[in-house]
Amino acid sequence: MGNKKIKKDQLNTLFNELSKDCSVLVPTRSKGYIGFDLWDENNGDFIGWYKNTTIPLKANFFPKVEDMFRFNKGEGGYEIKEILPEEESQIIFGVRPCDARALKIIGTLFADTYKDPYFLKRRENAILIGLGCNEPCDTCFCASMGASPGESQDVDLLCTDMGDELLFETVSKKGEDLLSNMRGLSDSSDGDSSKAKELREAANNKIQRKIDTSNLKEKMRANFENREYWENVSMKCMSCGICTYVCPTCHCFDIHDENNKKDGLRVRNWDSCKFPLFTRMPMENPRHEKWRRVRQRYHHKFEYYDMNFGVIACTGCGRCIRECPVNVDVTQIITGIQSL
């Protein structure tokens, strides 16, 4: 099936149509940050200002806080009621290639050996419509991480911003089916495709930041015990954990109970390896010093995840660089290791 395109001023009509059958989420500004939220006619203008979400796409599949089950103590003892995400299908529009790739990366972990039903159920019910970046941010380094700002194999449909129009290209079967059911689109030409290709190449060339991932695992392993290096690069870190919260691949979590012993909820929430309590045990804490926690985070992403799942758990979205209050920069840290 060929590609399609739509005039940008027709997008709201398209979202309106799609909303009749399922929920449509688009980049939305609310409460001071940008995330994916339900489309309505008032938030359909994102294409003008949207660079990327503040909170990564992972939050729509692995929320900051989620209920896992309810327990209730009745006369016959405890009853447990599983709380699974709703079965409703979702279209998420405007997904950046870095975040789509990140979702695939953490999806591997959530599906590994013991299936995580909360993440997987949401993933199964979601259709991702990517939106390539023509103007990457100066913090982006996706091109070094096996990705490209304008391209993605990890979405169902990929859009390219062509000025007045959006080009829709099919990536998956799910996307193809959706595209064939979307109304108000017109067929695109070969000229459109070559224009999109040019835009992608141009976007790729705009990426300024780079890291070198060749032999990185080995290099990191060789310098694991280089305490001086890790102490230096972690000196200004405040252990605030924002890098882990805005990271599209950070997936560490805590599980706890709310309410009381009779009637309550088991809840999962994001946790962070930057917090000293994360690994604290009654008698000891293997990562009680800050430099050990900082080292853990980078080793986890760039070495352990690669060893265990064959892919580096960083997509170069640059959020940690943008949001860090003391300007810790992952690209400097990795470049520093490469130059040791």
Place this chain on the structure above:
Amino acid sequence: MEGDNVYIPHVMKIEKVIQETGNIKTFHFNFKDQSQKDKFTFKSGQFAEYSIFGEGEATFCVSSSPTRMDHLEFSVMKAGKVTAAIHELQEGDEIGFRGPYGNWFPLDLLQGKNLVFVGGGIGLAPLRSLIWNVIDNRDSYGDVIVLYGARSPADLSFKYDLEAWDKGDAIDMYTTVDRGDDAWTGRVGLIPPVLEEIGPSAQDTVAITCGPPIMIKFTLQSLAKLGFTPEQIVTTLEMKMKCGIGKCGRCNIGNIYVCKDGPVFTYAQIQNFLSDEF
């Protein structure tokens, strides 16, 4: 338990509470749902996530033997919020239980060998699962020695096991305390020197050890002196765990996740770990 959601615990009933020491208790527990019990299997060395509803989950090994499935057991040292709540449990109370998780003691490697168990304090909990397992299949193993130590006579856990093993002829039982008291007529001395004094041969032998880190450290040195190679030493590690299934991200030592890749490792494996963070 609904569907196959790995995070949903079984509801279990506490059948018996044993006060082992001032801060250690052992709990006998059983499935509330017989059909779940019939399906359940585990192996010595595996652990589970136990919940006190309203307080949260904590990780402990199953300390009973899979050869004795009448009920299950776990032992807990009171140390934090959840363990304090566990210590409040009475007979008839209900807990959540999900598992078993992790790997197990390598029975293939142990079969036909002489075994030396070295346990300290509550570290006997995972070992006793295997010790009873070995006793129940006694013909499959060579000589079996158990050396158990605690700080004082009052700190000895599982006294009923120690007595049973001492009386029986299945194993050579040695008990020691760091410091005795007026009533103590047994052995006094730290585990590593006592182990060297007993002097088990390393020939065709595997040592299985668990206890506080400082004990493990010196026990490994003593075993080395006795000629045990790192491949002949098996231990079980403890790290902060939460999910038990390799996802929540806290129990790693380098790229090894103790909950999924362990908790049982040979000393040879541990020496190859990429990290000193344990």
